Amino acid sequence: MEPSAELSMAPAANGRKRKCPPRPGLGDIHQDMLERVLARLPPASFFRLRAVCRGWRAAAASRTFLDACARVPRRDPWFLMLSDHRPHHPVAFDAAERSWLKNACHADAAPGPAVPVAASGGLVLYRAPATGALSVSNPLTRASGALPPAPQPSQGQQQQLHAIAMYGSPYRVALFTGELLDDLSMAVFDSSKGSWETPVALARSRPSADAPPVQDTDTVYFLSKSGDVVATNMQRSASKQYSSVVVPSNSNDTAAVAYFLSHSGTVVACDTAARTFAELPRILPVHFEYSIDVVACGAAAYAVVLSEHLDTASLRVWEFAAGAWRQVAAMPPAMSHGFCGKKADINCVGHGHRLMVCVSGSSAEVSGCFMCDVRSNRWEELPKCVDGDGEANEFLAAFSFEPRLEINV
Known part of the structure; x- marks a missing residue:
C-alpha cells in the first residue's frame, strides 16, 4: 500500500x-x-x-x-495533401502519430484563389494562378501575408517561369525564369528585408568534369497527370507545375541548391550562391516511358522514377554523385508491380529521411501514398484516408512542413 x-x-x-x-x-x-x-x-x-x-x-x-x-529543436513533419476533387478541404498526414488530420491545418489560409507551390520550415508558399501573386502562410495558425510583386526584367517583357524555391530561416523565395538553354535568371525575396533583390543571370555550367553534355535534340516520352503518354512538354498539376526541391549549399547558410524538372524531363540544378545552373544527364534513355519527380531528403536531392520494363513496373530512387546517377533505394517489386500497365504518375516530397510518394493513375485501385525511409530502404503503404461518407481520398501530391505555432509570417 x-x-x-x-x-x-x-x-x-x-x-x-x-x-x-x-x-x-x-x-x-x-x-x-x-x-x-x-x-x-x-x-x-x-x-x-x-x-x-x-x-x-x-x-x-x-x-x-x-x-x-521555439526551444523544441525539431518536430516530425506534417504532409499537406493536395487533391483535385476537394481543394478547399485540407488534409494533413502526421508522420509522428501515423494518422490523418482533417481539421488541424488550413490550406486556404492564403488570400484569394491560390495553390501551394513550396514549403520551408513551418511555412507554406502559395501562388495565385491567374495573377502570379505570392503569399506565405502558417497552416496551423492560419496567419498569412502577401509578398510584394516580383521585379520584372529590364526589357519589360514577361519571362517564362520555370520553378519556385523556398529555403532558409528567415526564409527566402527564389524565382527561376527565362530561356533554360540561353539566359536563365534568378530573383530572390529576402523575408528579413521584406523586399526582392535585383534579378541576376545564371551562368550555365557542367554538372562535373566527367559528366557528358546533355543532348536535348531527342524526344523524351513520359506520363502525364492524366496517364497519357506525351512528349516534349512536361504536364504538371497546378501545385507541382513550378515546384522545386532545395538542399543546403556548402558555401554559406543563406544559400542553397535548387533542383527542378525541365520541360523535357531533365533535372536542372541551380546554385543560388555561385549563380550557376546545370542540366544533369538523363537517367533513362530517350523514347522510354516513365514518370519522374525530384525530391529532397535531408541534405541530398534525389530523382524518383517510375518506369515499366519486361511486363513489370519499378519505382527507384536515384542520387546524382561524381558525375553520374546511382540508385540508392527501390520499392519492393511486389509493391511496384501493381503499377504495371496502369499509366501511373508519381509526385514526391521529402522531409528529413522520409520520402512520400503519391501515386495516381487511370483507376482508383492504382492511387495511393507510400512512405520510404531512404536510409534503410524500408517502404510502406499508408492507410487510406476515408471521409465521413466512407469514400477514400485520392491525393495527387503533398508538401511537407514542420507544424510550429510560434512561426510568424
Missing part, C-alpha cells in the same frame, strides 16, 4: 479517519514549467489545450508558451 493510502486509513485521535492531502498535479506546476511541458506535446494536441482548463487556456495564449515551443 502506498504511503498516502496508509495515511488516509490511519485513525485520528478522535476515532475519525484522516483525509489524505491531495497529491500534486499539473495545476500545481509553476507556469513556466507547465508551458515547457505543454510545448513538448504532439502538435495535434495544441488545438485541444484551451478546452482543458482556464490555466491551460491562458498558457496556450501566452508569448512565453510560444517561446517554449
Whole structure:
C-alpha cells in the first residue's frame, strides 16, 4: 500500500479517519514549467489545450508558451495533401502519430484563389494562378501575408517561369525564369528585408568534369497527370507545375541548391550562391516511358522514377554523385508491380529521411501514398484516408512542413 493510502486509513485521535492531502498535479506546476511541458506535446494536441482548463487556456495564449515551443529543436513533419476533387478541404498526414488530420491545418489560409507551390520550415508558399501573386502562410495558425510583386526584367517583357524555391530561416523565395538553354535568371525575396533583390543571370555550367553534355535534340516520352503518354512538354498539376526541391549549399547558410524538372524531363540544378545552373544527364534513355519527380531528403536531392520494363513496373530512387546517377533505394517489386500497365504518375516530397510518394493513375485501385525511409530502404503503404461518407481520398501530391505555432509570417 502506498504511503498516502496508509495515511488516509490511519485513525485520528478522535476515532475519525484522516483525509489524505491531495497529491500534486499539473495545476500545481509553476507556469513556466507547465508551458515547457505543454510545448513538448504532439502538435495535434495544441488545438485541444484551451478546452482543458482556464490555466491551460491562458498558457496556450501566452508569448512565453510560444517561446517554449521555439526551444523544441525539431518536430516530425506534417504532409499537406493536395487533391483535385476537394481543394478547399485540407488534409494533413502526421508522420509522428501515423494518422490523418482533417481539421488541424488550413490550406486556404492564403488570400484569394491560390495553390501551394513550396514549403520551408513551418511555412507554406502559395501562388495565385491567374495573377502570379505570392503569399506565405502558417497552416496551423492560419496567419498569412502577401509578398510584394516580383521585379520584372529590364526589357519589360514577361519571362517564362520555370520553378519556385523556398529555403532558409528567415526564409527566402527564389524565382527561376527565362530561356533554360540561353539566359536563365534568378530573383530572390529576402523575408528579413521584406523586399526582392535585383534579378541576376545564371551562368550555365557542367554538372562535373566527367559528366557528358546533355543532348536535348531527342524526344523524351513520359506520363502525364492524366496517364497519357506525351512528349516534349512536361504536364504538371497546378501545385507541382513550378515546384522545386532545395538542399543546403556548402558555401554559406543563406544559400542553397535548387533542383527542378525541365520541360523535357531533365533535372536542372541551380546554385543560388555561385549563380550557376546545370542540366544533369538523363537517367533513362530517350523514347522510354516513365514518370519522374525530384525530391529532397535531408541534405541530398534525389530523382524518383517510375518506369515499366519486361511486363513489370519499378519505382527507384536515384542520387546524382561524381558525375553520374546511382540508385540508392527501390520499392519492393511486389509493391511496384501493381503499377504495371496502369499509366501511373508519381509526385514526391521529402522531409528529413522520409520520402512520400503519391501515386495516381487511370483507376482508383492504382492511387495511393507510400512512405520510404531512404536510409534503410524500408517502404510502406499508408492507410487510406476515408471521409465521413466512407469514400477514400485520392491525393495527387503533398508538401511537407514542420507544424510550429510560434512561426510568424
